[in-house]
Amino acid sequence: MKHSLFQALKNTRPLPIVGAINAYSAMQAGQAGHQALYLSGAGVANASFGLPDLGITSLGEVLEDARRITGACDLPLLVDVDTGFGGAFNIARTVREMERAGVAAIHIEDQVAQKRCGHRPNKAIVSQAEMVDRIKAAVDARSDSRFAIMARTDALAVEGMASAVARAQACVEAGADMIFPEAMESLEQYRLFCDAVKVPVLANITEFGKTPLFSQRELKAVGVAMVLYPLSAFRAMSRAAETVYRHILSEGEQSGLLEQMQTREQLYQTLDYHCYEAKLDALFAQGGKDE
Ligand SMILES: C[C@](O)(C(=O)O)[C@H](CC(=O)O)C(=O)O
Numbered sequence: 683m684k685h686s687l688f689q690a691l692k693n694t695r696p697l698p699i700v701g702a703i704n705a706y707s708a709m710q711a712g713q714a715g716h717q718a719l720y721l722s723g724a725g726v727a728n729a730s731f732g733l734p735d736l737g738i739t740s741l742g743e744v745l746e747d748a749r750r751i752t753g754a755c756d757l758p759l760l761v762d763v764d765t766g767f768g769g770a771f772n773i774a775r776t777v778r779e780m781e782r783a784g785v786a787a788i789h790i791e792d793q794v795a796q797k798r799c800g801h802r803p804n805k806a807i808v809s810q811a812e813m814v815d816r817i818k819a820a821v822d823a824r825s826d827s828r829f830a831i832m833a834r835t836d837a838l839a840v841e842g843m844a845s846a847v848a849r850a851q852a853c854v855e856a857g858a859d860m861i862f863p864e865a866m867e868s869l870e871q872y873r874l875f876c877d878a879v880k881v882p883v884l885a886n887i888t889e890f891g892k893t894p895l896f897s898q899r900e901l902k903a904v905g906v907a908m909v910l911y912p913l914s915a916f917r918a919m920s921r922a923a924e925t926v927y928r929h930i931l932s933e934g935e936q937s938g939l940l941e942q943m944q945t946r947e948q949l950y951q952t953l954d955y956h957c958y959e960a961k962l963d964a965l966f967a968q969g970g971k972d973e
């Protein structure tokens with residue numbers, strides 16, 4: 683890990699954390715000036731596997747997407763590990779592998795293994811005791827103190843606000859560094875969480891879900907430390923791709939779409955392509971001289 687989420691949080695509060703669906707998106711987010719990135723569990727399932735966000739993907743699959751991002755971009759990466767991919771030993775392995783992959787933080791949630799998107803109905807959660815065990819297993823497995831463990835609770839929709847807050851407090855007690863209260867419906871609820879736990883709280887401002895699209899200014903006023911945009915770029919990219927596919931089919935050409943496209947030159951700038959090419963030229967020139 684080059685930079686920790688703790689450090690990014692010291693520099694910027696509230697800290698926007700943006701979803702990057704792949705390595706190239708991560709580079710784009712970094713070049714736009716973002717200081718922290720997110721690998722969404724839904725994003726891995728949807729974009730990499732064409733699957734719904736129902737706990738179907740495995741540790742190895744999420745890890746591979748995470749590695750591709752940490753390999754391309756030095757920004758701290760928060761990874762969604764859903765329920766941790768199994769029992770205590772699996773959770774420990776998840777933490778060790780994520781640390782090894784250069785990930786800065788994970789969030790682990792209290793839904794049952796057969797999880798759902800946090801903004802969908804009929805979620806089920808494990809007991810508070812079982813969630814606390816998940817956090818203990820994660821904290822115990824950590825070897826780098828700069829690696830952050832965030833506890834997510836999906837309890838609001840299932841058991842109500844008091845239970846959600848109690849779970850968050852129990853997770854902090856068990857060593858969680860940060861809290862992610864899922865699917866909040868009001869600023870007041872965020873305020874209650876921020877007052878109840880003395881660790882940084884994340885607000886998941888995902889579109890078309892249960893949480894209104896509160897601004898960073900509104901969230902800051904109630905004490906929120908991090909604002910997550912897990913799938914915003916992915917949703918926009920997906921709409922753009924849909925438009926292109928349809929247009930090519932209906933129009934038989936793509937010239938009407940060029941305005942919406944990133945140019946070859948912009949692509950190369952993002953990738954620092956010219957630098958690679960110059961190196962290649964220099965290497966070949968060198969080889970020529972030696973012969
Ligand atoms: C944050 C989340 O866990 C994700 O996987 O990105 C999702 C986001 C979404 O489905 O909009 C969630 O909130 O469950």
Ligand SMILES: [Mg+2]
Pocket residue numbers: 722723724735762764
């Ligand atoms: Mg998720």
